[in-house]
Amino acid sequence: MYLGSRPKKRRSSPWRVLLLLILIGVGIYVLIQVRQQRVETPFVPTPTPTRTASSYVFEAEDLYWEGNLKEAIAMYERAIELGAEPVEPYIALARLLALEGRTVEAVQRAERAVDMAPENARAWAILGMTYDWHGEVRQAIEACQQAIELAPDYADAHAYLAEAYADDMSWVAATQSAEKALELDDQSVDVHRNYGYVMEVQGNYTRAVEAYGEALAIHPRLAYLHIAVGKNYLALGNYDAAIQSFEKAAEVDPNSAEAYYRLGRAYYDLGDPNKAQEYLTTATEVDPQFGSAFGYLAFAYWSRRNYEDAIPNLQRAIMLESWAARRQVRGFVVSVEDRQADLISPSSDVAMEGDFAPVSLEDTSTLRASLAPLATDGAWQGAQGSVVMDARTGAYTVTLEAMPATRNDQAYVGWFEGVRTLSGTPLNTGPLNLEGGSLNAQFAAPWVRGPRIDYFYTLGLAYFFLDECEKAYPLFDAALQIDPEDENALQGVRLCNQVQSD
Secondary structure, three states, X not given: OOOOOOOOOOOXXXXXXXXXXXXXXXXXXXXXXXXXXXXXXXXXXXXXXXOOHHHHHHHHHHHHHHXXXXXXXXXXXXXXXXXXXXXXXXXXXXXXXXXXXXXXXHHXXXXXXXXXXXXXXXXXXXXXXXXXXXXXXXXXXXXXXXXXXXXXXXXXXXXXXXXXXXXXXXXXXXXXXXXXXXXXXXXXXXXXXXXXXXXXXXXXHHHHHHHHHHHHHHOOOXXXXXXXXXXXXXXXXXXXXXXXXXXXXXXXXXXXXXXXXXXHHHHHHOOOHHHHHHHHHHHHHXXXXXXXXXXXXXXXXXXXXXXXXXXXXXXXXXXXXXXXHHOXXXXXXXXXXXXOOOOOOOOOOEEXXXXXEEOOOXXXXXXXXXXXXXXOOHHHOOOEEEEEEEOOOOEEEEEEEOOOOOOOOEEEEEEEEEEEOOOOOEEEEEEEOOEOOXXXXXXXXXXXXXOOHXXXXXXXXXXXXXXXXXXXXXXXXXXXXXXXXXXXXXXXXXXXXXXXXX
């Protein structure tokens, strides 16, 4: 029920009617023009310009000079996806990947660059750098030498060669190459960095600090250079200067887990476990795959007798550093061995071989090697095989087909190149039992040489203090495989034996 006054009925104004007729006519005209494609429909969104590959390259370069290596890597990868200049982005990307510790991907990108431009000295030089950072020192030297042959005056090639020579402990050659690089270009960050590295590994820490400082004068926002300065100050016993350098690294790159790790270690060594725990926890949060950070975080807990929190961090440290060690695998060979022989190293009678590579850039921890026979005679026709390893867990599968039979006192044995057991021998499968010349078998290598020995015996002692010696014994045994005379592990065994006998 309406309680107010009734409104008066309004009449349409003739002028209003005329205006409506005009608007309707205009609308019909526009519609006709749109349908005849003479006028663009007003409902189509305004087109926006598509970014070019070169724009991503320029942005990557700017990010590098800002010290943001992670984002620079992402921009180079985007540029490559869009078809940037064939070689240069691969070279720049490989270098940054190596600096970020992603050496498997770095090698892949560098090898791709060489494949694309085999006469490009920069490609060969960066391949040498990535090989060296991946632990392939001899290959690194050869790649750098190839770069110098193509461009004798390319300073960075001499600098990378100096670094590889230093890792090869060829001190005179390392120093000569580093000095040659400086002579050719004293405005290169890598020239000064590698000169500093050559000085560092020879124990000349004062000169190393100076060289790294000269690199920082050219590019002051590179966290890894500040970290290098800090490490050398530590070697000189100057903890205050070292901490300042690590703090500067964290300032220029808040995502540098290494910077927080170094700060944590420094405070741990200074006897401040609380501050050490603070920085080490941050390091593990920034990089959940940083095994060493978990290890020292465990030590910080251990120093305060917090065994419950020390245990999971030590377990993770062992797992992560074993993972990192398995990722260093290079190749796989199948040799013929005497069944009674101690399997210390492969014999000279190598039957099959193959190199490992990640199955994809998206999954660099699943590694695959395709095996081919060395012999070409009729007995080996059709022989083939493969090995697939999950570097995260150590599980691997060996497949062999059409293998010639061996004598009864012999057996095929598979060997990994670049991965060692806790005792230091090359990781191997043991004798392989083939049926009809074929094999498809699964194996596991959960612990390999890589984690520090004190991770094992400290974890064992933590279990001992929690009255869990059944969990401690395998850890003491692992430590004794690394060093049969380690007193901490031996004492752990004695303590557990005493408990068991009481």
